[in-house]
Amino acid sequence: MPQGAGSGPRGRYHHGELRAALIEASFDLLAESGLAAFSVARVARRLGVSTAAPYRHFPDRDHLVAAVAAQAAVELRERFVEAAEEAGEDPAERFAATAGAYVRFAGTRGAGFDVIFAAELDRLHDDALAGAGRPLMDLLLDLAQQALGQGPEASLTLVEHHVVAAHGYVALHREGFFARRYEGVAALADRAVAGSRTLLRGMREPPPRPPGSP
Amino acid sequence: MPQGAGSGPRGRYHHGELRAALIEASFDLLAESGLAAFSVARVARRLGVSTAAPYRHFPDRDHLVAAVAAQAAVELRERFVEAAEEAGEDPAERFAATAGAYVRFAGTRGAGFDVIFAAELDRLHDDALAGAGRPLMDLLLDLAQQALGQGPEASLTLVEHHVVAAHGYVALHREGFFARRYEGVAALADRAVAGSRTLLRGMREPPPRPPGSP
DNA sequence: GTCTATAAATAGATAGAC
DNA sequence: GTCTATCTATTTATAGAC
Numbered sequence: 001m002p003q004g005a006g007s008g009p010r011g012r013y014h015h016g017e018l019r020a021a022l023i024e025a026s027f028d029l030l031a032e033s034g035l036a037a038f039s040v041a042r043v044a045r046r047l048g049v050s051t052a053a054p055y056r057h058f059p060d061r062d063h064l065v066a067a068v069a070a071q072a073a074v075e076l077r078e079r080f081v082e083a084a085e086e087a088g089e090d091p092a093e094r095f096a097a098t099a100g101a102y103v104r105f106a107g108t109r110g111a112g113f114d115v116i117f118a119a120e121l122d123r124l125h126d127d128a129l130a131g132a133g134r135p136l137m138d139l140l141l142d143l144a145q146q147a148l149g150q151g152p153e154a155s156l157t158l159v160e161h162h163v164v165a166a167h168g169y170v171a172l173h174r175e176g177f178f179a180r181r182y183e184g185v186a187a188l189a190d191r192a193v194a195g196s197r198t199l200l201r202g203m204r205e206p207p208p209r210p211p212g213s214p
Numbered sequence: 215m216p217q218g219a220g221s222g223p224r225g226r227y228h229h230g231e232l233r234a235a236l237i238e239a240s241f242d243l244l245a246e247s248g249l250a251a252f253s254v255a256r257v258a259r260r261l262g263v264s265t266a267a268p269y270r271h272f273p274d275r276d277h278l279v280a281a282v283a284a285q286a287a288v289e290l291r292e293r294f295v296e297a298a299e300e301a302g303e304d305p306a307e308r309f310a311a312t313a314g315a316y317v318r319f320a321g322t323r324g325a326g327f328d329v330i331f332a333a334e335l336d337r338l339h340d341d342a343l344a345g346a347g348r349p350l351m352d353l354l355l356d357l358a359q360q361a362l363g364q365g366p367e368a369s370l371t372l373v374e375h376h377v378v379a380a381h382g383y384v385a386l387h388r389e390g391f392f393a394r395r396y397e398g399v400a401a402l403a404d405r406a407v408a409g410s411r412t413l414l415r416g417m418r419e420p421p422p423r424p425p426g427s428p
Numbered sequence: 429g430t431c432t433a434t435a436a437a438t439a440g441a442t443a444g445a446c
Numbered sequence: 447g448t449c450t451a452t453c454t455a456t457t458t459a460t461a462g463a464c
Contacts, residue, residue: 018429035389036250041457050431055459057429119390161379161409168382175249176333195375199409202416232447255439264449269441271447 019057021047026068030110034174035118040064065115066126072111073132079105080139095147095162096196098140100189102166107174107185113167147200154203161199166192233271235261240282244324248388249332254278279329280340286325287346293319294353309361309376310410312354314403316380321388321399327381361414368417375413380406 025043033042040061041051058064083101084094106112116133140163144155169188172178178188239257247256254275255265272278297315298308320326330347354377358369383402386392392402 016429034250036248039457040459051457052432052460053430059459061458113386113391114389117386117389117391119393122390122393157408160405161412164382164386164406164409165375165379166382167386168378168380171385172327172331172378172381175328175331176336177327177331179333179336191374194371195378195413198375198416199412200416201419202412202414205415205419230447253439254441265439266442266450267448275440 018047018049018053022054022057022064023068023071026064027072027109027111030068030115031108032110034110035065035115038065062121062124063126065118066121066124066129068111069116069118069121070126070128070132072109073116073129073136075109076102076105076112076116077136077139080136080143084143091143091147092197092200095140095143095200096193098143099162099166099192099196102163103169103173103189103192104185106167106170107188112170113163114171148203150203158199158203162196165195165199232261232263232267236268236271236278237282237285240278241286241323241325244282244329245322246324248324249279249329252279276335276338277340279332280335280338280343282325283330283332283335284340284342284346286323287330287343287350289323290316290319290326290330291350291353294350294357298357305357305361306411306414309354309357309414310407312357313376313380313406313410316377317383317387317403317406318399320381320384321402326384327377328385362417364417372413372417376410379409379413 022043025047026038029043029046030038038061040054040058043064044051044054054064058067079101080098083097087093087097102112106114116129116136121129137159140159141152141155144158144162145152148155148158169192173185173188236257239261240252243257243260244252252275254268254272257278258265258268268278272281293315294312297311301307301311316326320328330343330350335343351373354373355366355369358372358376359366362369362372383406387399387402
């Protein structure tokens with residue numbers, strides 16, 4: 001039993017658990033304040049460890065963020081799979097459901113596409129992170145393809161609008177834009193799903209008339 | 215001629231111009247680093263004035279941000295009007311064009327819905343700011359109403375999806391999500407306009423079949 | 429593996445000189 | 447109207463004790 005945390009409900013992290021605890025606390029901090037306000041010192045403080053302790057496990061702030069991002073990518077993909085499963089058989093509903101899953105995940109867990117694909121982390125060449133983003137997008141492309149029944153180019157366009165809209169809800173939520181309109185993330189997630197349905201419906205329709213065509 | 219800035223191309227701000235110069239430099243800083251990284255000290259530094267100088271004109275950081283936000287709301291509304299005018303007669307195109315205007319404005323000027331409606335600024339009770347956001351949304355609602363030809367509730371839904379998507383492009387752009395895909399804001403603005411057209415088309419269509427209905 | 433102590437940067441904000 | 451000087455707080459990161 002390599003631990004001694006029994007001295008209190010939130011005992012200190014003595015041996016070997018700090019790395020995982022840092023990542024978990026980082027999610028909380030990101031959810032509360034976003035990536036820009038994220039700091040190693042704040043994570044350490046809320047775990048009750050010294051500000052120096054994290055540097056035993058991560059060389060700097062960005063490597064900690066990268067570890068969070070890599071785990072977020074894996075978790076988010078799981079939420080996507082679950083959401084599609086729960087949505088039933090209709091490919092349109094399976095696709096749209098991932099917008100809700102995104103808003104709920106990024107809204108409560110704090111790490112979404114902004115963290116997972118953050119440009120700041122590019123220079124790290126973190127293998128775990130580099131390999132984590134692709135399966136996420138591939139899954140969405142696959143669901144879009146099945147919902148749309150058109151070529152890969154159209155699917156990519158749909159996924160882009162879909163992802164951008166879902167992230168837009170999270171971003172504006174975090175900035176307080178919806179503060180006076182909605183209570184929580186769950187309501188916004190439903191709006192995002194409705195938005196994706198609308199988007200899909202719009203892409204199945206032919207454009208009314210390209211300006212200037214006969 | 216109450217000034218003495220002739221000693222250099224970027225001379226110091228001696229009398230009376232500092233307030234306006236601070237607001238203008240704040241736009242630049244917001245465009246480069248976003249609201250979270252905004253600081254009074256950085257604005258002062260890039261103007262070549264002391265960090266104390268801004269406090270002669272604004273009591274604190276938030277009041278400076280509020281002044282920027284109020285001006286941004288006015289400017290953004292002008293961009294909306296121009297974009298709708300340039301889009302021609304088609305109400306759908308007039309509405310969709312505002313998505314492009316938003317992405318270009320918020321992407322290059324740095325202050326969009328996130329700044330204009332920032333929850334942080336709520337407690338200020340700044341009259342200029344409080345009155346600036348509403349005309350912006352009213353204009354969009356009006357254009358949506360004309361494009362959609364349905365009730366005010368449907369227009370509100372459309373505007374929300376429209377605004378959220380446009381802001382999503384700006385937010386993900388700023389985080390580096392599109393860094394490897396697009397060169398600049400102009401390309402993203404076009405994608406946002408295309409997205410709004412799709413959205414509008416989707417809202418004109420009846421839902422295929424509400425689950426469980428005959 | 430974690431701690432204390434420490435360093436240098438940066439930020440917000442104020443007092444008082446000019 | 448702007449400056450210098452100053453204070454306090456925060457963050458990143460390192461060195462060395464336990």
